[in-house]
Amino acid sequence: MRFFMKSIGVFAVLAVVAAGISQVVAHHSASMFDVLRSEVLKGKLVELRWVNPHVTLTVKGTLKSGEAPAEWLIETTSPGNLTRVGGWQRDAVKPGELVEVVFHPLREPGKRLGLLRQLTTLSNGEVYATNIRDHERADLE
Amino acid sequence: MASAQAPKKAPTVINPPPSAQDWADLGKLPDWSGVWNPKISDQDAQVKTNPPPWNETAARKIQQMFAEEKAGRPRLIFSNCLPEAHPSWMLVTHNAMEVLFTPGRVTMLGESDGNRIRRIYADGRGHPEVSDPTFHGHSIGHWEGDTLVVDTVDIIPQAPLAISEAAGLPNNGDMHVIERIHLADKDILHDELEIIAPKILTKPWKTTRIFFRQRARKFDIVEGVCATGDLVERVNAEGDHIFVPVEKSEWGHTTAVPAK
Numbered sequence: 543m544r545f546f547m548k549s550i551g552v553f554a555v556l557a558v559v560a561a562g563i564s565q566v567v568a569h570h571s572a573s574m575f576d577v578l579r580s581e582v583l584k585g586k587l588v589e590l591r592w593v594n595p596h597v598t599l600t601v602k603g604t605l606k607s608g609e610a611p612a613e614w615l616i617e618t619t620s621p622g623n624l625t626r627v628g629g630w631q632r633d634a635v636k637p638g639e640l641v642e643v644v645f646h647p648l649r650e651p652g653k654r655l656g657l658l659r660q661l662t663t664l665s666n667g668e669v670y671a672t673n674i675r676d677h678e679r680a681d682l683e
Numbered sequence: 684m685a686s687a688q689a690p691k692k693a694p695t696v697i698n699p700p701p702s703a704q705d706w707a708d709l710g711k712l713p714d715w716s717g718v719w720n721p722k723i724s725d726q727d728a729q730v731k732t733n734p735p736p737w738n739e740t741a742a743r744k745i746q747q748m749f750a751e752e753k754a755g756r757p758r759l760i761f762s763n764c765l766p767e768a769h770p771s772w773m774l775v776t777h778n779a780m781e782v783l784f785t786p787g788r789v790t791m792l793g794e795s796d797g798n799r800i801r802r803i804y805a806d807g808r809g810h811p812e813v814s815d816p817t818f819h820g821h822s823i824g825h826w827e828g829d830t831l832v833v834d835t836v837d838i839i840p841q842a843p844l845a846i847s848e849a850a851g852l853p854n855n856g857d858m859h860v861i862e863r864i865h866l867a868d869k870d871i872l873h874d875e876l877e878i879i880a881p882k883i884l885t886k887p888w889k890t891t892r893i894f895f896r897q898r899a900r901k902f903d904i905v906e907g908v909c910a911t912g913d914l915v916e917r918v919n920a921e922g923d924h925i926f927v928p929v930e931k932s933e934w935g936h937t938t939a940v941p942a943k
Contacts, residue, residue: 569767569777569795569909570935571757571849591915591929591940594907595778595795598929598937617936622778622794622905626720626897648936649755655938674777675724680870680895 569595572617575646575657581605583614583643583656584664592632595620599635599658601643616645618658623674630670640664697808701786708786713829713866715782718904719894723777726892730846733890741852741883748850757849757934764909766799768818768842769835770860773874773892775845779904780894789824789831795907803833810836818842820860830865844880855882870896915940 585603599616624630635641641663645656661670737745748758761767767776778795787806793799805824815821820838824831838858845851859879867873872894879887914926930939 569761569848570759571752571847572936573752573757573849574755574932574934574936576755589915589940589943593911593914594909595912596937598940600940615937615940620778620795620907622902622907625902625905626779626900653938655936674720677897678720678722678724678895680868680897682897682900 572646572657574649576649577646577657579647580644580659581647581656583616583645585611585614585641585643587635587637587639587641588613589637590632590635592621594622597621597624599643599661601641603641603643612654614643614645614654614656616643616656616658618672619674624670624672627671627674627677629668634670635661635663698787705786709784712784712826715784715866715872717896717898718779718781718900718902719872719896720779721776722893722895726775726847729890730850735844735846735878735888735890736885737852738883738885744852745846745850752847752849759933759935760843760845760848760851762935764912766818767845769801769820769822769838770862770876770878771843771845771851772799772801772819773862773876774890775847775851777848778907781904789833792904794904795909803831805831810834816840820858827863830863833860833862833864835860835862840882844878844883852883854880857881867893870898872896912937917941917943 583601583603583605585601588600588602591598591600597618597620599618600613601616602611602613604611618624621630621632641661643661644659646659648655658672660672662668751758766772772793776793776795778793780791780793783790783792787804789803789805791801791803801819801822803822803824805826807825808823810821810823814837816837816839818839820835822833822835824833826832836859838854838860840856841853842858843851844854844858857880861877863875865873874892874894875889876892877887877889878884911926913928913931915929917925917927919925927941929937929941932938
């Protein structure tokens with residue numbers, strides 16, 4: 543056991559050094575986002591990162607017309623959960639597609655980060671929801 | 684070279700080959716097939732309605748965690764993508780699982796972590812005489828009618844007893860979990876847990892976790908590898924497909940993804 547824990551510790555340190563980040567992480571609470579506030583971002587999808595435990599979207603766009611477009615990083619739940627919410631898949635939204643993103647901004651001001659509430663592809667009006675709690679029934683089709 | 688040899692002892696077979704009858708008997712068990720999803724809203728509700736009986740020290744730490752989460756600085760209970768471990772996987776997961784029956788064994792497979800698996804030995808064996816703690820502990824089960832009764836010991840002391848993704852504490856050793864798992868309705872599975880964690884609780888904690896399945900939906904469990912959350916797919920200068928680290932905050936969310 544002692545050797546095992548030591549190994550984990552060494553692995554964690556190596557991973558941190560390699561990644562240049564504070565720590566490697568896993569499932570986490572979303573309370574760093576202000577769920578009482580919503581913003582609407584319009585722009586082009588740069589990348590949909592289809593990974594566990596949290597999918598991310600990079601969108602280059604604006605909150606207000608006339609602004610210079612900037613890249614926003616928006617996080618959401620896992621691929622499995624998005625699939626079960628409905629409509630989502632790895633290539634549901636493609637780079638370059640025009641999208642409207644409703645998101646909860648980070649509480650810390652000045653950073654272009656958010657928690658995804660809903661995404662709409664503007665070419666066809668397709669809406670992609672994210673709340674798995676809305677699907678907690680045994681008889682859903 | 685001739686030497687006196689001690690008579691050979693017959694080896695103990697812990698996994699005897701199943702008979703045709705053993706396989707046929709599986710058909711008498713309740714139908715737990717399909718994909719089971721956790722009722723997260725009930726997990727959320729029980730944070731307030733059914734808190735564990737934390738001891739004084741643990742309660743103080745949990746209150747600090749609640750305060751930090753409320754302030755937008757949620758503590759990481761699960762880090763390094765280590766398994767959520769037993770019983771936290773059953774308590775707070777947001778992801779699906781499936782349950783497999785084979786002769787003498789019930790196996791639970793979780794979706795979100797590549798390393799999330801529970802092996803429940805239902806072949807009449809006891810717990811091992813020598814403790815070798817693991818994330819999911821050593822589980823033995825038996826059927827009482829259509830209810831699977833599971834007894835789990837030998838869980839590592841670092842395994843958290845978590846009530847949310849931002850509130851939970853290492854069990855610190857000697858944790859014992861007893862479960863009664865059964866269908867509460869056609870497509871509703873209940874896991875009634877009794878958690879004995881003497882280092883952090885004042886008495887056993889009882890809670891029921893609810894899972895549901897959606898027969899009409901064609902969504903299988905997908906492979907989920909937690910560590911990929913810290914990485915992004917890229918192609919390097921030599922044309923090889925590789926993973927590159929993203930940046931994360933101390934609270935766990937992604938803060939920057941390297942450009943392509």
